[in-house]
Amino acid sequence: MPKRSSLLSLLLVAGLWVVAQPAAQGQALVPYVLQLDSEQLEQQGLGLAQEAAQLAQFQQYELALARAQLASQLLPENADVWALLGSLYLQLGEVDPGIQSLLRARRLDANNSGVLFALGSAYFQKENYNLAIQYIMSGLRLRPDVPGALFDLGNAYYMLEQFDDAIDQYRKAVDIDAEFWPAINNIGLVLYEQGDMAGALQKWEAAAAIDETQAEPQLAIAVLLYAQGETEAALEKGEAALLLDSRYADLEYLRINLWGDRLLEDAEAFLSQPQIREALARISPPQDNTMPQ
Numbered sequence: 285m286p287k288r289s290s291l292l293s294l295l296l297v298a299g300l301w302v303v304a305q306p307a308a309q310g311q312a313l314v315p316y317v318l319q320l321d322s323e324q325l326e327q328q329g330l331g332l333a334q335e336a337a338q339l340a341q342f343q344q345y346e347l348a349l350a351r352a353q354l355a356s357q358l359l360p361e362n363a364d365v366w367a368l369l370g371s372l373y374l375q376l377g378e379v380d381p382g383i384q385s386l387l388r389a390r391r392l393d394a395n396n397s398g399v400l401f402a403l404g405s406a407y408f409q410k411e412n413y414n415l416a417i418q419y420i421m422s423g424l425r426l427r428p429d430v431p432g433a434l435f436d437l438g439n440a441y442y443m444l445e446q447f448d449d450a451i452d453q454y455r456k457a458v459d460i461d462a463e464f465w466p467a468i469n470n471i472g473l474v475l476y477e478q479g480d481m482a483g484a485l486q487k488w489e490a491a492a493a494i495d496e497t498q499a500e501p502q503l504a505i506a507v508l509l510y511a512q513g514e515t516e517a518a519l520e521k522g523e524a525a526l527l528l529d530s531r532y533a534d535l536e537y538l539r540i541n542l543w544g545d546r547l548l549e550d551a552e553a554f555l556s557q558p559q560i561r562e563a564l565a566r567i568s569p570p571q572d573n574t575m576p577q
Contacts, residue, residue: 325358326358326359328358329354329357329359329362329365332354333351333352333355333359333362333364333368335351336348336349336352336355336372337368339351340368340372340375349372352372355369356385361392362392363389363390363392363396363399364389364393366386366388366389366392367386367389367396367399367402369385370382370383370385370388370389370399370402371402373385374402374405374406379406379409379410382402382406383406383410386399386402386406387403390403395426397423397426397433398423400419400422400426401419401420401423401430401432401433401436403419404417404418404433405436408436408439408443413443413444416436417437417440420436420437420440421437424437429460430460431458431460431464431467432457434453434456434460435454435464435466435467435470437453438451438452438453438454438457438467438470439542442470442474442542447474447477451475454467454470454471454474455467455471463494465490465491465492465494465498465501466491468487468490469487469488469498469500469501470542472485472487472488472491472501472504473504473543473544473547474544476546476547477544477546479546481512484508485505488501488502488505488508489501489505492505497528498528499525499526499528499529499531499532500525500529500532500541502521502525502528503522503551504547505521506518506519506522506525506554507522507547507550507551507554508550510522510550510553510554510557511553511554519557519560522554522560522563523559523560526563527563530564530567530568533560535552535555538551
């Protein structure tokens, strides 16, 4: 669907375009008559927004975006619709239009904490960590008990190498939700960069114990063990982690997940081991692009 639907498209969808009968020969042109029902338009917009939200729950983001775009034109003064549109743009990696939609939502509703948190996430993606911190903190002043927002704030501090502030926010998130393993995991990331290997190991083991299906803390443990010379245990742990999620064998993917320079260097050495390369080949065998005979 085009990024911006015309008024004609909107009216066709709403069933509100009334076509006048052709003018008789020699008669002045009779203009089209628009019969707009604001209540019906509002209901159409709300219905589209609801469909978009439902599609987003099933990660059908492109279909959801098309409906949210149309809803935003039918309901241009509805902050929730603009917030939904902005969040969908972010899900699809379209950060700039996402920010514009979220800023419009904020102008319509300055006290929507969700919009402020989303703006913080958007500016984090643009690597503007100071502005991300400002928006997230503004949201937390309205709603101080959101673990995900505290986690995002910790990540922004971490990227600015304000390690103590990062750990403080992660701990606040865990105080609210003791099962919030990403915050525990990221405390381990910070501690590793600070050279506290024992502390990092303890956090990663705690994160892995909360959710055994998560590859990241298990791979981090494997990398740490390998760096400490415990090769056999490291390789066993690493194979198991990559079997859960082989994306963690990609150093760029690790960087996106905030693995720091020290941990990335050790991860590169670990992932280059023949046993790990062989395990990855078994997990993700190369595709045969030859044509069938």
